[in-house]
Every structure is written in structure tokens, then in C-alpha cells.
Amino acid sequence: MEVLSTFLNGKNLESLASNFIPYYKMVTNTCSGLLPEDTLNWIQSALKEGRLEEVASRIQEILAASENAPLNIAVTGESGSGKSTFINALRGIGHEEKDSANTGVIETTMKATPYGHPKYPNVKLWDLPGIGTPDFHPETYLNQVQFDQYDFFIILSASRFTANDVKLVQEIKARKKKFYFVRTMVDTDLYNERKSKPKSFSKERILQKVRDYCLQNLHFEGMSEAQVFLVSNFDVSDYDFPKLEETLLEDLPAHKRHILLLALPDASEAAIERKKAALREKIWLKALKNGVLAAIPLAGFIINDLDTLDKCLKDYRKVFGVDDASLLQVAQKLERPVEEIKATMKSLDLTALIKEKTTVEKLLKLAEGFFSANGGIQGAVFHFGKTYYLHLHFLDVVADDAKILFRKILGGPF
Template sequence: MEDQDDNDQIEKEVKEALQMDDRASAAAKIQQYLERDKNVSLNIAVTGESGSGKSTFVNAIRGVHVDDKGAAPTGCVETTMEATPYLHPNYPNVTVWDLPGIGTMKFPADKYLEKVDFEKFDFFIIISADRFTEYDVMLVKEIQRMKKKFYFVRSKIDDNIRNEKRKKAFDKEKTLTKIRDKCIKGLQEQGFESPEAQVFLVSSFDLHLYDFPLLEDTLERELPEHKRDVFMLAMPNSSLEMISKKKKAFQAKIKHFATLSASSVSELAEDAQRVLSKALSLNDAE
């Protein structure tokens, strides 16, 4: 409701400027509306056991390579010693947090929740490279207690597929189903049963494959309305569908204001094209 009130106020101010034939002010107001998402913060927590591929996933959803400046360090041993924020390279209001692996000597399970400030995160992505454990379930129960969203991600699917391809009877879909079922069974064995629980199979090196597009759709659908556009803009252009969604989101904004007055169309089109070009070019997937 608050978002709609803000929209109505900006629209009112644009109309008033146009009635005064002050096209510069109208264009400025429209630009303010287009760039308003920059002021909305989004904090994404990525957690899981050490060695699960957390840091690689953090880099992937920010569109950053491991050797880029500002990338989260990766390795075969636990490299995250504290909750570490990584700003999105193009949208600094979006922060992806690489949380320490639970169950290590430095972060035993019974002390983990004391060391990580869970309240500040918008949602949690729980990573596993094999099966989810009692520690993961413990975290989920705490997240549920805070009434926040969480998502299970089974990582390193590319490794599994590569290994299974060596078998004569390899079937990609059957392999993926087997991995997903194993993860769900593991959660059930740890005492976690929920009809809403879903495990997304992901390769951080090939986000367009497997379940990452489905994860994006789910997050977009379940995020509060005022954070959806922010999330969409920050996600890498991992598929034509995501690029199309970004374009449609901008076109909806443009259409809304372009109907106010023909005199604003030129300024609006110019501003919109600049913002849209930035969103679609600076964050391209390789």
C-alpha cells in the first residue's frame, strides 16, 4: 500500500509539472521513479556446511568471477571465518552475505546462531554439495521461528552429471530426480517434513541450467512487492527469460508515465533507455 501511495504522489507531481509546462521537472520526477529501486535494500544470506560451494554461489549470483576484484574467496577448505558481506557490483543496495560453515571447529552448531545476526536477512539460501544434515535442519527451524523464507540448494550438479555420464545407462532426467529425491529423503530423516519444502539443483558455473531459473521465479514470487524489481535487476542475465522479465518491468514503468502527456514522452524515453541499457549490459552473464 505504501508503494502505491508513493507512486500516486510521484504521478501527481509529474502531472503538476506538465500542467505548468515544466517538462524538465517532469522528466526529473520520472527519473526519480525509475531509479527508486536503488534505495531499496536487499540482504541475501547464503549458508551451509564448509565445502558446499557457498562462496562460489555468492560470486555466481552477483555475476562475479572468482578472480575478479571483490570476489568471495573459494577453496576446498573453509574460507569464510565470519559473516562476510559482498555488495553487488552494479547495485550496491543489494548485499549477498557469505555465512561461515556450520559445524566446523570454529563455528560449532550450538554456538552458530549466537554468532550470526539472522534478523537482518531478507531470505536464506542453504547450500549442500551432497545431502542436508541435522545442522541444516537446525538452522531452518530457527529461520522458521523468525518467520522468514529459506530455500534449499543442492550445488555442484555439474560434477554429478559429469560423473554419471560415464555410465552406459546414463539418463540426465533420472539422475536429477534421484539427486533431488535423495536430498528430500535426507531432510525427512533429520526430522524436517514440509509440503512446501523444495530442493533446487544448481550449477554455479552454468546458472541457466537445471533449477536456477526456477529458483529465480520462486524468489521473485515470494519476495515483498517493493523488493521484487530490486532482486530482478540484481540477478545475472543467466537466461533469455530473465532478460525479458527485466525489459517488461521497465516497459511497465514507461507505459505508466507515457500516458500522462505526449510532451513527456521524449524525456521519458531517453531516461528509460539509459537505465534499461545499464541494467541489461552491466550485468550480463558470460
């Protein structure tokens, strides 16, 4: 923030330019960041040369692209491998909800069916037809499902991967697309082993056995170097589900990573932290954009009225699944009154959040400290700083609520 305040007060482009990259790196130190290296360098020299309008519109473009990026995920595998259930799990919706992918039905169609993410409709999961027939031709199949529209492929199996799976993957590889092998239903493997051999049962050993078996099989079919993720579609916080999410995120380009990161279910504290870091970067970029614009005479300034703050808080609550509708769903799932859950949340009451004496005092102190450095606080600059901190404060409170809710879902106390 200091970098912005020095600039706003002294309009010192030289210092803004030289501080820009180190500050950006600091803000994004826990996430990988939306701005690629060449963009960072471009912004730095544009700032130095005072091309502020260009900087503002470039940042705006990048923010918009990250919010509107289309992401198409292909999910394939034999009928019964858990495709529909996996898709519902990634969309974070129950299998009995409306718009959920129908699970447990035998496939009859050869068409790919898209399922939009309920909160981020640009993110689409495609239920691809099974590939179980013996005379499977990967080339025809990929053309039929219009392979080029997908960002990557996920190949599911509930037992072992077949020659057809490998044939398909080799074709996907030849077309320079990414693929991931996912072995579903490991909860069933564990359950069965525990039933049949209760004395010698070891979770780790069974999982290792399943993994080795899958890898051996892939090897046998000609896939020597592969990774297999072991998951249960009924428990996305466990087994390799979190690792699968990490890997998908790592492999995507920055603007697509952002939208997937927001769309993934809040199924671990790490996932919640990831979202928080990504949003913190966005708040900083928006502040920088608005700060830069503020230096241009007559440019619009950041709006700080109650309606806008209310909308912003509501948006954060939605992103982290602590909005009214989500809380009601969780309450029903846990069979608890929704009021009881709401009573433990701090992000529900905007007025209280803003009025909270300590918070406001803290904000004012921070803002004053930063903004008085160069003598005198301009009204607009002060406002700007306060809004920036309020946004960060909202983000913290909402993310904390999300963690509280997550622990309750795992069975924590009320």
C-alpha cells in the same frame, strides 16, 4: 499510452481516473507490478479528485523506493558446499575477477562477509560462516550473524543436508524468515555417473535420484515439506537455477522484487524478458508522473535533449549487460575480437537509433495518432509522446541485443 494522451489533450481527469487501473494492468500483464492494489485504488481516487501533485509524488516515491530498496541475501552451508562460487554466480562475475568471493579456500572466520552486487550495491550477498561443527547451536549462530538483517536464507549443500542444516532452518522458520535449500554441484554428479555408467546414463534419472536423496534426508531430519533446487554454480542457465530465481522473485515484496530482478544475471531469455517488462512498467509510470505534472502549470517537463537520451540508452545497456565493459568481457571469454561482437549489436549508436528513418517515422505516426485525437498537438505534449516511444524503442533494441549476446554465449553462430 492512449490513457495519457486523452488526459493531456483534454485534461479529462474523470477518464484518466477510470482508465488508470485497466491500463496499469495491461502494462504489467507480464510482470507482477510495483503498485499494490491499495495504492492503485488510492491513485485512482486522487486522480478523480484532481490531487495531481500528490499522485506525482506518490509515484515518484514508489519509483525511488524500488531503485533504492536494500536486499540482503544470506548464503550458508558447510565449508566447501559452494557458497563463494554461488555468490559470484548470482553477482554475475567470474571467479577470478577482482572483488569476487574467494572460492576454494577453507574458512577460518566466523564472521559474515558481505559482497555487493557490482551494478546494484544495495543488493548484498552475505557469505555466512559454515555450520559444520557438531556442537552447533542455531540460536547462537543466528544471533552471531545478525539474522534480522537478511531478507531470506539460502542453505547450500554439495551432498546431502545435515541435522545442523535442518536445526538452522527450523530456527529461521520460527523467526518468520524464508529459506531455500539448494543442492550445488549437480554437474559433478552427472559427470561421475556418465563416466562410471556410460551405457545406462540418463540425465533425468540421476537428477531425480539426487533430488529424492536430498528430500529423504530432510525428511529423516524432521523436515517433511521442503523443496530442493538442484544447481550447478558454473551454469546458471541450467537445472533448477532459473526456477530458483523465479521462486525468490515471487516470494519477495514488490519493491524488493524489482531490484533483485534487475540484479539477477541475464542467464535466460526469460530473465531478459522479465527485465524488459519491469522497465516498461517504469517507463509508463514515469510518463504518467510527468504527464500528470504537465497538467500543473509551470511544473517541469520531461527532458528530451540528446545528453539525456544518451544517458538513458547507456543505462539500459548496462542493465542488460550489453555496455562496452560487459561486451569486452564476453569477447575475452569467447576469445573473439570485441569488434566482431559489437558489429551484431544495434544499441551502440544513439544517433543511428534516433535518425533511423523508419523508426522516427513510426514514432511520429504513433504520436500523431494518439495526440491529435482531441484536436491540435501541443508542442510539449508531442515531445512528451515522442520521448515515451523513444524510451520504449531503446528498451526493445537493447533487450534484443541482450538476447543475441546470450545466444552467442551459449555457442550460437557469429
